[in-house]
Amino acid sequence: MRTDSVNLGNVGVISILILAMGAFAAAENARFTRTVETLEIPDVTLVDQEGEMVNLRAMVLGDKPVYLEFVFATCTTICPILSAGFSSMQRKLGPKAHDVQLISITIDPEHDSPEVLAKYLLRYKAKPGWSFLTGTREDIDLVMKSFDAYVADKMSHRPLTFIHLRDKDQWVRLNGFAGSADLLKELHEASGE
């Protein structure tokens, strides 16, 4: 059996030095990588925070720029930062927030019921235009695989943000933690401006 919890004081000398370097990243270092990819979105029906069934493909291929992230409600580190980014972005967009479609997809569908998702969005002061989706384990796995974001264990997931370029089948993949300005900068390209 395996878990991913870490007792920092109890790993070996070499690994702890590696961990330490990770924890003290210099400000100048890139905090994420950016690639552009062509993705095939599966035709699956998921459930949003209101309990309504939504077709993912129809949702992402609409006429709005789309930002998409994989998170879960009881996540310790990665998801709070990603979701705080979405929250900050909506706040900075102000009245234009509903012109951008934000989608969070849970990777813990057993626990994350629509009611849990609704509470999560409330915590992050989500405005209209931000949907949080759950579904069956099979459908969620399918979606994660289509974004090359699949992990068998949710505690091993990565900080990923996907941005759909309007009128194209291409997505920007940000691998790492983007700041608020970084996310807004991507919006210009996603909007075709």
Added chain:
Amino acid sequence: MMMRHLLSLTSFFLISMLSAGFSAAAGGQEELVAGLPSHEALRLGKQMYRQGILPSGESMRAFVQQDIEVDGTMFSCQSCHVRSGMGSKEGTVITPPTCGSWLYKPLVGAEMSARSQERVPARLDPPPFRSAYTDAGVSRAIRLGKDPDDRVLDYVMPRYVLSSREAEILVYYLKHLSAAASPGVDNTTIHFATVVGPDVSLEDRQAMIGPLEAHIRDHNSQSRPEEQRAKTGPFYKEEKFAPYRRYSLSVWELEGTAETWPQQLDAYFLKEPVFALLGGITTDEWAPIHDFSERNQIPSLFPLTDFPVIADSDWYTLYFSKGYYQEGEAAARFLRRAEAIPRDASVVQVFRGEPRGRALAEGFTATRGKMDLPAAEDLELPPDVEIDRFFWKSLLERHGEAVLVLWLGPEDLVSIGELVGFESRPPMVFLSSTMLDGAVLSLPEAVRQFTYLTKPGSFPEDEVRSRMATERWLQAKKLPITNFEIQAKMYFLGWTLSPMVKMMRDDFYRDYFFDIVDMMRDQYYAIAVYPRLSFGPGQRYASKGCYIVQVSGGAEPKLEKRSTWVIH
């Protein structure tokens, strides 16, 4: 703008250092922290750490990734550093320990005893890669994101906007967080206990205790010479070997009514402080033992109960499931998805005034409430009401179009076939397969088409491999199969226990133990009675699902799934 902000925080930092100095100098009979009695500072510091709420009652504010402003309602220190302060690892993100026992000493990578330090040549002694924090240093890290060696912390670490007083309170809490090992562990042994209620049959008692004791015997038998390695193992493996402890398991037998259990549990605990409770079994509600665990902050892992406490924020008991309540939840969710039934359709719940029916009804009602659906009409039957043809006739006359949710046992459902003998019949009927127990397949054929049952466990044919593994293990341990469900659950508990304990190394903190359990990956291999168990910080019911099934037609009926394991 950011620079101005940082300069402003630096001013706060200097003031903070000065005020900390004055506090220490004051040095009266009672230690004052930020002008508060120490216990009050700890309470407020805990509130900051766990809930992200300032002493003023306002949310803490911070910046992550340099320009993302967050407040304490979104996440708190505990989110990443976890409840014990021992830190976490998620994907590529490492969150180091932030508790006093780790902050206030230099990090050198490996912890060595004095004996080992004598054995290791000085030239091989690695230099610390992080100096020890001081109070002022911790305050600076929280507010400015710099470590004692002046290195910039990763920007996933929030930079908190705190006054000097607020920082002093939080630092004081961190200094005392996981500062001393929890009771129940000594130099040789980790002490556990299991609780047995008074009305548990001898057979079920043994089905629960037998596998636990077998696991503990296995651990203590030391298939490798663990105790020897702990004493004389190589210095570079000391961290791994030295924490080895034997396990002991006490059985805390409860007597009398549940009202007297708290006193009995307190007496046991006073006599023998244990590190955690393992398993346990009662026929009554688990609430008195749940409350005992909360009160004394003792982890209770996987008790066997159909009546757990349903709570969103309690911490110290991890259940297999919500029991009967969870079946009620599943029925409510399935009904919402039923295409033929309007969401505002009339629903009637019928149950007896006994714990099983009430727990099922509570789960059903609460879930409909969460989904903003109209409440069902509850019909709690007195003991003297007999359920016969006239009962069904009367029920249908009053609620002819209603969905019927019948949380009743087999003796009350003998005449359920009468439901089709009248002008109208209910569009859907829900039953609990757990309440029906072995009588599920004798459901009259006439009602099978519109009757659905909750089934909160896996189908044996879906779990052939894990069932076989469990059965063979029981056989190897010479434990005859008397109650497979109980034995399979305790097999799983024992199977998870040793790896969880090993993960703690010698940081024997109860909260850390549960922090580790919370980060366990989803399990399906070693659990033979559920399709999947999943975990996560604060999640306290490992099984999240319940099938909705129907009984097939024909002379050889069987259960057929009508839903996925988890219904949304």
